[in-house]
Amino acid sequence: MSDDKKLTTRAADFSAWYNELVLRAELADYSPVRGCMVIRPNGYGIWERMQRALDDRFKATGHKNAYFPLFIPESFLHKEAEHVEGFAPEAAVVTHGGGKKLEEPLVVRPTSETIIYSMYAKWVQSYRDLPILINQWANVVRWEMRTRLFLRTLEFLWQEGHTAHVSHDEAQEETLKILRLYRDFMEGWMGMPVITGQKSDAERFAGALRTYSCEAMMQDNKALQAGTSHNLGQNFSKAFELSFQTETGGQEFAWNTSWGVSTRLIGGLVMTHGDDAGLVTPPMLAPTELVIVPIYRSDEERSKVLEVAGQIERDLGRADRRYHNPIRVHVDRRDGMKPGAKYYEWELRGIPLRIELGPRDLDKGQAVLVRRDTKEKKPVSLDTLGTEVETLLVRIQNDMLARARDRREANSLRGGITYDRFREVMQGDGAFVYAGWCGSGACEAQIKEDTKATIRVLPDEEFRSAEAPTTCLKCGQSATAEALWAKAY
Numbered sequence: 333m334s335d336d337k338k339l340t341t342r343a344a345d346f347s348a349w350y351n352e353l354v355l356r357a358e359l360a361d362y363s364p365v366r367g368c369m370v371i372r373p374n375g376y377g378i379w380e381r382m383q384r385a386l387d388d389r390f391k392a393t394g395h396k397n398a399y400f401p402l403f404i405p406e407s408f409l410h411k412e413a414e415h416v417e418g419f420a421p422e423a424a425v426v427t428h429g430g431g432k433k434l435e436e437p438l439v440v441r442p443t444s445e446t447i448i449y450s451m452y453a454k455w456v457q458s459y460r461d462l463p464i465l466i467n468q469w470a471n472v473v474r475w476e477m478r479t480r481l482f483l484r485t486l487e488f489l490w491q492e493g494h495t496a497h498v499s500h501d502e503a504q505e506e507t508l509k510i511l512r513l514y515r516d517f518m519e520g521w522m523g524m525p526v527i528t529g530q531k532s533d534a535e536r537f538a539g540a541l542r543t544y545s546c547e548a549m550m551q552d553n554k555a556l557q558a559g560t561s562h563n564l565g566q567n568f569s570k571a572f573e574l575s576f577q578t579e580t581g582g583q584e585f586a587w588n589t590s591w592g593v594s595t596r597l598i599g600g601l602v603m604t605h606g607d608d609a610g611l612v613t614p615p616m617l618a619p620t621e622l623v624i625v626p627i628y629r630s631d632e633e634r635s636k637v638l639e640v641a642g643q644i645e646r647d648l649g650r651a652d653r654r655y656h657n658p659i660r661v662h663v664d665r666r667d668g669m670k671p672g673a674k675y676y677e678w679e680l681r682g683i684p685l686r687i688e689l690g691p692r693d694l695d696k697g698q699a700v701l702v703r704r705d706t707k708e709k710k711p712v713s714l715d716t717l718g719t720e721v722e723t724l725l726v727r728i729q730n731d732m733l734a735r736a737r738d739r740r741e742a743n744s745l746r747g748g749i750t751y752d753r754f755r756e757v758m759q760g761d762g763a764f765v766y767a768g769w770c771g772s773g774a775c776e777a778q779i780k781e782d783t784k785a786t787i788r789v790l791p792d793e794e795f796r797s798a799e800a801p802t803t804c805l806k807c808g809q810s811a812t813a814e815a816l817w818a819k820a821y
């Protein structure tokens with residue numbers, strides 16, 4: 333694959349487009365270990381900005397970071413029956429250390445409920461010790477058979493929040509608070525609209541009372557589960573004897589929540605916004621928001637243009653700008669490379685805004701601004717360039733969310749779809765289908781077998797149809813809920 337070869341188009345092969353984009357934009361690379369990935373600086377820079385934004389929000393809602401070990405005693409996984417059933421099949425297990433067989437094998441954490449609640453059990457005696465609101469940034473390992481860069485890898489990076497509370501209601505409030513926080517981040521920062529709601533029992537986290545999820549529609553009309561928040565009830569506190577003395581002197585088990593988002597979000601960002609020229613990054617998450625490409629023929633022109641480019645870089649990079657400061661600017665000073673080749677490369681990498689600056693522009697006292705998302709070009713006076721750039725970055729951020737939302741709604745079906753039509757849709761272009769469900773696991777399983785579509789969530793009220801469906805999509809019996817159906821990553 334040569335560097336100047338065009339990407340496979342989304343229409344031709346969405347999956348090939350995705351893989352090529354991730355590799356060619358240098359977001360990630362395959363590793364010598366099957367199923368693992370190397371996150372390259374372009375991808376990691378996006379992850380760092382995601383981390384910072386989320387971490388600020390966790391802290392603002394009273395959470396603190398801590399760190400728990402990578403290794404979990406194998407017996408811990410077995411203490412919660414559903415949990416071990418869910419996670420044992422994909423566990424990586426260490427049996428030897430320092431050349432000796434271990435007395436008890438160690439599981440490389442697939443998620444940290446067990447080790448964390450075993451520690452909370454040690455730290456909590458009374459209701460005064462609650463709530464505990466802890467988050468950890470970590471890597472986890474799940475031995476997946478079929479892997480995709482960012483979307484599903486053996487090892488991935490994430491954050492996992494783990495909290496303990498005095499009551500069911502307080503834990504439920506925390507579960508939903510985080511779900512909202514995730515949604516705000518995904519829409520506000522990633523420009524990725526999501527449908528939130530509760531998972532059906534079949535899709536519930538192993539060991540949870542209730543699981544809630546943010547579901548985003550990718551450009552192939554498949555759903556991406558982008559973040560989950562679980563009310564764990566007392567399942568883990570009972571398994572790990574995490575109990576406390578209540579205010580009235582009794583003894584009760586604590587109520588837990590856990591919640592996480594991962595580097596999978598980068599895959600979601602690619603598949604929400606990318607186009608046939610490459611990545612399109614929302615400005616708020618772009619490690620570089622603006623690239624300046626100087627245009628020149630002679631050495632004299634070069635020094636003139638680079639001088640102005642340097643001035644713009646210093647001016648926009650100043651710390652006292654109105655927009656989130658300073659603007660992250662890069663001047664492409666590479667010599668011996670044509671401007672067109674540079675445009676191509678920065679488009680592939682998804683830099684939100686480009687300035688083209690040549691001697692003719694300087695004569696007119698202007699620069700040309702080019703939006704990555706719409707490719708729209710606009711000459712702008714150098715005197716007002718700073719304000720124009722700030723305004724455009726905000727507009728790009730907002731437009732990206734609006735476009736993604738319009739696309740999702742255009743590919744959503746509501747209201748009385750027949751099962752035959754549903755099968756046709758799922759075999760064809762796919763969609764988000766809102767339809768009635770009788771609540772039976774048998775109907776859910778049959779639909780999955782027939783179409784590969786699953787219940788993504790039972791949508792929260794604001795996403796439900798104005799007229800509630802009355803019958804089940806599959807069996808025609810009375811519906812107990814409206815469900816969002818889609819094929820998923």
Ligand SMILES: [Zn+2]
Nearest residue numbers: 770775804807
């Ligand atoms: Zn049914």
